[in-house]
Amino acid sequence: MKAVVIKGGKGPAEALSLLDSVQAPDAPGPNEAIVKIAAFALNRMDISQRNGVYPVPPHAPSTLGVEFSGTIEVIGPDSTTDLKVGDRVFGLVAGGAYAEYVRCSTKLLLPYSEPTTLESTLTFLTAAGIPEVWFTATQVLLQIAQIHLIKDRIKNVLIHAGASAVGTAALQLARSVLGPEAKLFATVGSDEKVKFVESVAGADYGINYKKYDFVKFITDKTDGAGVDVILDLVGQDYFMKNLTIAATDARMVLISTISGGVVEHANIGMILYKRLRIEGTTLRSRTIEYQSEIKELFQKYALPHLLSGEFVNPVDKVFSWEDIVQAHKYMESNAAMGKIVCVVD
Amino acid sequence: MKAVVIKGGKGPAEALSLLDSVQAPDAPGPNEAIVKIAAFALNRMDISQRNGVYPVPPHAPSTLGVEFSGTIEVIGPDSTTDLKVGDRVFGLVAGGAYAEYVRCSTKLLLPYSEPTTLESTLTFLTAAGIPEVWFTATQVLLQIAQIHLIKDRIKNVLIHAGASAVGTAALQLARSVLGPEAKLFATVGSDEKVKFVESVAGADYGINYKKYDFVKFITDKTDGAGVDVILDLVGQDYFMKNLTIAATDARMVLISTISGGVVEHANIGMILYKRLRIEGTTLRSRTIEYQSEIKELFQKYALPHLLSGEFVNPVDKVFSWEDIVQAHKYMESNAAMGKIVCVVD
Structure with missing residues (x-):
């Protein structure tokens, strides 16, 4: 599959490169899914990780990226989720979202629908930048x-x-x-x-x-x-x-x-x-169970207001993931007031 | 009534004196009681307070003493407690326990009985040193x-x-x-x-x-x-x-x-x-409601083990309250391994 890799394992923004020969994720286990990614968002820790100075959790893949939107491609056996193949979802993951496909916990996925009315504000672009x-x-x-x-x-x-x-x-x-x-x-x-x-x-x-x-x-x-x-x-x-x-x-x-x-x-x-x-506290180092408790509070106290448009989650700029080097440089410039999102196009 | 006073408002152990012309507490309000004190225990904050360097809560009387055992003398009107006049109790108070009588919240009183068998270990002497x-x-x-x-x-x-x-x-x-x-x-x-x-x-x-x-x-x-x-x-x-x-x-x-x-x-x-x-955290500055939440946890997790003798609450030395100066000096010597208790005799 295609994914963004860091040439040499770590380095400046220019070390980022989109390759099409990256190994796809392993098959999902119970309560895991494979999501075909539509968009991912950037975070400051991505820069630290790219520079080799972030304490990446042991279970995380080496590919960058902790939040994304996309479509469920496979659901692992013996999963208890109500989600199904084809659902549009956004979610949090310990790493690996700068890719065509990501393996993730179904407990940290949230369903959404593309807006059909002007009142609804959540799209695959805005949803990708919500979880972190x-x-x-x-x-x-x-x-x-x-x-x-x-x-x-x-x-x-x-x-x-x-x-x-x-x-x-x-x-x-x-x-x-x-x-x-x-x-x-x-x-x-x-x-x-x-x-x-x-x-x-x-x-x-x-x-x-x-x-x-x-x-x-x-x-x-x-x-x-x-x-x-x-x-x-x-x-x-x-x-x-x-x-x-x-x-x-x-x-x-x-x-x-x-x-x-x-x-x-x-x-x-x-x-x-x-x-x-x-x-x-930190978020990324936490267990799936802990993060899924957060997800439930988020679903109760924040998501309804994000769906209605009462809460805003500003997207500052959208890049094609082919321009990942420019996207990282833009984040490093500290000019953004809102999320930076990359479309997996 | 009799009570221990600090001559000059603050000073060394020698400033303590047992007077018999101290004004008795006001009549109790709802969920308050007057307890006739049998014994009180000493705490390090009593020394700080005697020296004039303790931040005494605004609602506390100037008389020293935060824990005691004794007998209920009066219960205030409109109280919701199950306790009744004549019950043997021990409890926590914001101040005033170095006295014949103390006004206190019924929510911070605990009943006990004098031991009738060798297995029971709680007496008015040991009970006085428990709450703090x-x-x-x-x-x-x-x-x-x-x-x-x-x-x-x-x-x-x-x-x-x-x-x-x-x-x-x-x-x-x-x-x-x-x-x-x-x-x-x-x-x-x-x-x-x-x-x-x-x-x-x-x-x-x-x-x-x-x-x-x-x-x-x-x-x-x-x-x-x-x-x-x-x-x-x-x-x-x-x-x-x-x-x-x-x-x-x-x-x-x-x-x-x-x-x-x-x-x-x-x-x-x-x-x-x-x-x-x-x-x-501190205990004495807390509201009655907060302290009574602690009391409930104490009743569930500690009191049964104190009553059975499984938990020990060592009393190091017992003084007559007439010897309050010696009692304070003993505490200041740091020789005690356990509570110092004064009998109101």
Whole structure:
């Protein structure tokens, strides 16, 4: 089959190449399927993996790609799924989506139909870019912070990198779960992104971190109360600021440490006297069972709003997979505001 | 009524004095009771509070004392409790137990009977020293770390200060919930305490931290797997060691920061890639509702074993409350291995 390979095993964007002699996946086992891929979406971890610096889970194939849309070609024996051959699906996989065919768990597939009315917004292009971002937002806010279970005591929420794909998803999900009363704060890196998170993603306040100290900004806007939930991916540079702006009993979820992972003078006394919960998490390294719990929360709390068009999952740019080198370079340029999708054409 | 007061509002042990002209508590409201106290137990926070450095909850009386045993004297109107006047009870309160009478929530009272057979081990002396320690152990292991809900994946547990009252309780509770297969590690400060935690508290390995590096010790004994649950009260000096010895998906609960609260070079990257959950907690500052959730877990998972004598809650020394100065000095000497109890005689 055709698939994107990395010449030499790792390298820059130019090392990517579409070959037509790649071995097809093994036959699916129970609760597995082979999906003929229509489109896949890019993620930052694809770049890390291409550079040889990502801790790829042991069971993942060497081919890049964790999310896709397509059509079910084969379903493994003794599977308990309601899905059937020919169904249009999108889903998450530990790797291998930059290919004509991928072997995946039926527990992480979701069916969709091409839109037949103008109101429906999900196509194979938009669906391909949903799983990684929305499963992550669902995992952070629902499975870990459990905001749906404690929503009565959540007044203020802080989403860092609010204009990122995960940030945009988290803001919409938080608004939907918590209702109009909750105040949503989002840090972003430009005034353009302030407008974006306030108009598109439902933030009450976009905070341009290049102009404002978010601790001071939020302290002012909450009369000193601070925030009850924090989604962070900055790490090192924000750790003490996050602890400072956290309210009593706040929950902070760490999904990356972009600025580094070592904090000088970490005041962990704040964890004690504010009774904070801090949890680090990743999505790709998790078991199928764990990911399928996320899928169920996603189906309940997010998918209906994505299907109705109430939630947006912006696609910034679509490439043919023959232009995978350009697609990776575009992602590396940090110019995208939304998903980058490749069509397997 | 009689009560222990602190002359001058704060000071050393000698500032404590038993006066007989202290104002009795106000009449109880709904779901409150007045208990005539038989005995109260000492806690380290009593010393901090006496020294004027403890953040006393706003609703607490100025009189010291958070745990006691005694007899119900009055029950407030419109109470929903099954308890009745004359019942022997022990319980937790935000303050005021160093007195003849205390006003408290009926939701935090537990009934007990004086032993009529040799098999029953709970007396007014032992009962007085149970709530603070056992509610704390229950809160940490069950309400926060939830080891009863995830026991299948807990193989190794680390309890710091294993010979302390909370450490001893936590070891026994962990053993009871997790069964004989779990490996329990406990750090202690002497070889005598190694013997104590291994013979009395059910630890598999007491580790004298003055002789051994607990990270190396546990790495060896678990073939590098590390621990799934950590109860810490040391803070600063142990933070990075705890993160280092934590297994993937480990949960760490911080209940104090005895060595200080500021960590130099805190590698929070470990929180991310090990997917750790770190939570700080305190007991006394919590709402009655939260504490009564702990009480229910305690009644289910610990109380039956305390009543049967399977769990021990060692009382080190009993004083008359007339000797409260000596009792506080004894606690400050750090010689006690178990609770210090004062009889209101």
